[in-house]
Amino acid sequence: MSGKRLSVGVLISGRGSNLQALIDACADPAFPARIAVVVSNKADAYGLERARLAGIATAVVDHKSYDTREAFEAALDATLRSHEIELICLAGFMRILTSGFVHGWTERMINIHPSLLPSFKGLHTHERTIASGVRITGCTVHFVRPEMDDGPIIIQAAVPVLAGDDADSLGGRVLEQEHKIYPEALRLIALSRVRVEGDVVVISAMGEDGRTLVNPPVGG
Numbered sequence: 001m002s003g004k005r006l007s008v009g010v011l012i013s014g015r016g017s018n019l020q021a022l023i024d025a026c027a028d029p030a031f032p033a034r035i036a037v038v039v040s041n042k043a044d045a046y047g048l049e050r051a052r053l054a055g056i057a058t059a060v061v062d063h064k065s066y067d068t069r070e071a072f073e074a075a076l077d078a079t080l081r082s083h084e085i086e087l088i089c090l091a092g093f094m095r096i097l098t099s100g101f102v103h104g105w106t107e108r109m110i111n112i113h114p115s116l117l118p119s120f121k122g123l124h125t126h127e128r129t130i131a132s133g134v135r136i137t138g139c140t141v142h143f144v145r146p147e148m149d150d151g152p153i154i155i156q157a158a159v160p161v162l163a164g165d166d167a168d169s170l171g172g173r174v175l176e177q178e179h180k181i182y183p184e185a186l187r188l189i190a191l192s193r194v195r196v197e198g199d200v201v202v203i204s205a206m207g208e209d210g211r212t213l214v215n216p217p218v219g220g
C-alpha cells in the first residue's frame with residue numbers, strides 16, 4: 001500500500017455503532033483510510049464519546065443554532081474542510097442535506113441505510129419493512145445524492161425477516177451486517193476500486209493474472 005490513507009470525516013447524530021465499526025477498521029494501520037474528525041449535530045450523541053475514546057477529533061455543529069439549513073451546512077462544510085477531509089461517511093446522521101451541500105461532495109459522500117434500497121427509503125425503516133410482509137431485507141451503502149436514499153449503490157447485504165420480529169430484533173440483525181459492509185465499502189473506495197458510471201457503481205479488483213476484474217465478489 002502506498003501509505004497515504006484516505007482522510008475521512010464521519011457525520012453522526014446518535015449512538016454511533018456504525019462509527020465504531022469504522023473506527024475499529026481504521027485501527028488497523030494497513031487499512032487504507034483514517035478518520036480525521038467526527039462531527040455530530042447533537043451534543044449528546046454517544047458516538048462523540050466513542051470518537052474521544054479512540055483519540056479522534058470531534059466537533060458539534062448543532063442544526064438548532066442556525067436559522068436556515070444552508071447556514072447549518074456552511075458551518076458543517078467549514079468544519080470538515082478544516083480537517084482536510086477527502087470523504088464524508090454519514091453514519092446515522094439524521095439531517096436531510098440540501099442539494100448545494102451534496103453537490104459540493106459529489107462522489108465523496110456515502111451513507112448507510114438499513115434496507116435493501118430502493119425499498120424502504122427514509123425513516124422508520126424496520127417498522128415499515130415488517131408491516132409490508134417482506135421476508136428478506138438488509139442494508140445498503142450508497143453514494144449520497146440530493147434525492148433521499150437515491151444514490152448509486154456500492155454494497156448491500158441481505159437479512160431474513162423472522163416470524164415475531166419487531167423493529168428492535170430486526171434492527172439488531174440488520175445492524176450486524178451494517179457493521180460489516182460499511183468498513184468494506186470504505187476500504188474499496190480508499191483503494192480507488194470504486195467508480196460511478198451514470199447511476200451504477202463499478203467495483204474493480206486486480207485479478208490473480210494481474211488483470212483488472214470488474215464487480216468481483218465483495219470482500220475480494
Ligand SMILES: Nc1nc2c(c(=O)[nH]1)N[C@@H](CN(C=O)c1ccc(C(=O)N[C@@H](CCC(=O)O)C(=O)O)cc1)CN2
Nearest residue numbers: 093094095096097111113122144145146147148149150
Ligand atoms: N440529500 C440527502 N441527505 C441525506 C441522505 C440522502 O440520501 N440525501 N441520507 C440521510 C440519512 N437518512 C436515511 O438514510 C435520513 C436522515 C434523516 C431524514 C429526515 O427526515 N430528517 C429530518 C429530521 C429528523 C430528525 O432530526 O430526527 C430533517 O432533516 O428534517 C431522512 C432520511 C442523511 N441525509
Ligand SMILES: NCC(=O)N[C@@H]1O[C@H](COP(=O)([O-])[O-])[C@@H](O)[C@H]1O
Nearest residue numbers: 014015016017018092112113114122
Ligand atoms: N435513514 C438513515 C438511517 O436510518 N440510518 C440508520 O440509523 C442507524 C444508526 O445507528 P448507529 O448510530 O448505531 O450507527 C443505522 O441502522 C443506520 O443504518
